[in-house]
Amino acid sequence: MQVNYVKDISIVSAAAVIFLAVSWIGFYGGDDWQYSEAARQWLSEGLFLGETHWSVRHTHVLPIAASYAIFGLGEFQLLLPSLVFYFASLIIIYALLNKYIGREAALISCLLLSSTPILVFITTMTRPDITEAFFVLLSVWFFWNAPHSAVQNRMLFVAGLAAGLAWMTRETSVSLLLVFGLLFLAGRRINRNYYWIMAAGFFAILAIDALYSTLMDGNPFYRYITIISSHGAQLSKNVGYQISLLGVGETASSAAGNISLHWSIDPLIAILANQEFGLLFWFSIPAGLWLCFSRKIDPGHRELAQFFSLLALVWFVTVSYGLGLREQPRYFTIPSIASAVLIGIAFTESAIVISRAGRIALISLLILVNLFCFYIDNDDPLYEERAAVRLAGEMAEPIYTNANSALMGNRLLQIKQLPGVVSDELPPPGAIYFYVPCKEENIPCNTLKQPDKNPEFEPEKLRSEWTPVWRxxxxxxxxxxxxxxxxxxxxxxxxxxxxxxxxSLP
Structure with a gap:
């Protein structure tokens, strides 16, 4: 058994490394810059409270600070904690399914997860989604194992602690609390009284945060006030976002690039049509229905499938209609993980009706479609800025460019600790100007365009007079x-x- 465990984890890890390498994104100069700056403030100031909704996510920021403290500032060091959380999440899924379903289900689910675009994207972009997912899965692991443990109360308390850490990472994990609440009302899995032990663990984390905020600022609710004010400021800056009445913080726009028909069905369209998910939900939805309601399913398998189905459904509904975050596919990370689990269980249960070759063919289809999804996705949002950084490294003089490329280029130079200057000032005669068509010729771009300091300077009209020196x-x-x-x-x-x-857009 131990040999199989090591062998399977090695296979899953190798597959994960391949897919991470194929679709590696790295630093993109957005939220990751905010997390990086918060981590650096922890290192420079010691105790740090945070001033934005990014910087108060201490469970995501502190691992980055630890990475910087050990290995120094750098792009890979910024991503290292996400990679650790990602591989740890795969191990939790494997261990859970291997114990309660079987080796085949564990291996299938983990291989599917390692190739699912949304999981790979958020891991290589320093997103808090994978950090949140790790703590959610950790909570589930302790919760599910507690009834079979001689130290049940301790495991339930730790499950509550992990749920609290998930909440501190991002408030979308309220969905996990709702799931536990529904199980409490139904009296499922454990006796109702034991749920209070989990609640004690959860509120212990909140109490620590409130105490820290009180000591640092005098306000135990500092974190929540900061999150609300920070989100409000961000929404007011983005003209693509509009506040509507449905849900808390509802954003109604197609800024994320989703197919949009009507707000009531847009979330479903997103998980079925977006390249971030491939065919995952096309398989998992019918698989989940079959596992939850068929009388032929092993009772233990059905119970675990029902839990992950409930987790996926509650998370989907809460994010889509309660919090209004359906525009961003990454908010469906937990439903994606749950979907892979359901597919793994379903393939095990279907062994009596589908041949081994047939099941291998279906899994291969899912993975091949995922590879195609990697292909059609833009996997280098800072392609232009990376080119500008290379040019700045080759030239012994400042590189001038548009405001957006200058901002992101200098952030990239700083995070990689490279020499060079990328400026958005008005270029003097004879200077080198880095021309980016998609940001200067009204071509749709990946990022919002920063306001230029010199709007009267129109490089697209001057190109005919320039001498090309680099392309x-x-x-x-x-x-x-x-x-x-x-x-x-x-x-x-x-x-x-x-x-x-x-x-990448030119």
Whole structure:
């Protein structure tokens, strides 16, 4: 058994490394910059309270600070904690399924998770989603194992602690609390009285945070006030977002690039049509229904499947309609993990009706579709800025460019501790100007354009007078070439066409 465990974890880890390498994103100059700055403040100031909703996520920021303290400032060091949480999450899933379902279910679910785009994307972008997922899964692990343990009360207390840490990472984990609440009302899994032990663990974490906030600021609710005010400020800055009445902090727009028909069905369309999920939910929804309601399913398997189905459903509904976060696929990380678990259990239960070759073919199909989804996604949002950084490293003088590329380029230079200057000031005669078509010719871009300091300076009108000294072209994707050859460009929205035409927008 121990040999199989090590062998399977090695297989899953190898697969995960391959998919991470294939779709590696790295530093992108957005939220990750905020987390990096918060981590650096912890190191420079000692105790640090945080001033934005990013910096008060201590469970996400402190591991980054620890990484910097041990290995120094750097792009990989910024991503290292996310990688640790990712692999730890895979191990938890494997251990849970291997113990309660079987080796095959554990291996299938983990291989599927390692190839699921949304999991890989958030891991290589320093997102708090994978940190939150780890603590959620850790809580589930202790909760599910507690009834079989000689130290049940301790395990339930730790399950509550982990749930509290998930909450401190991001408030979307209220969905986990709702699931535990529903199980409490139904009297399922453990005696109702024991749920109070979990609650004690959860509130212990909140009490520690409140005490820390009181000592640092005098306000035990500092964290929540900061989150609310910070989110409000961010929403007011983004013209693509509009506040509506449905839900708390509801954002109604297609800024995330989702297919949008009507707010009531947009979340379902997102999980079924977005490239971040592949065919995951097409398989997991029918699998979940079958596992939960078929009388032929092993009772123990059904109970675990019902739990993960409930977790996925409650999380989906809470995020989509309660918190109004359906625009961002990464908020469906937990439903994605639950879906992979359900598929793993379903494949084990279907062994009597589907041959081994058939099951291998279906899993291969899921993974191949995931690979295609990696291909069509833009996996380098800072392609232009990385090119500017390379140019700045080669030239012994400042590089001038648009405001957005200058901002992100300098952040990249700082995080990688590289020499060079990228400026958005008005370039003097004879200076080197780094021209980025997608940010200066009204082509749809990945990032919001920063206001230029010199709006009267219009480089697109001056290009004919310049002398080209350096060029970097990402080349085109085969998908874009095929669309053009088949005369389908007129039927594809511009933003989608550019994503399919270039590995990164030019």
């Amino acid at each position: 970097d072209d990402p080349g085109r994707k085969l998908s874009g070439i095929l669309i053009e050859k088949l005369n389908l460009k007129q039927f594809v929205p511009a933003s989608i066409y550019y994503k399919l035409n270039y590995p």
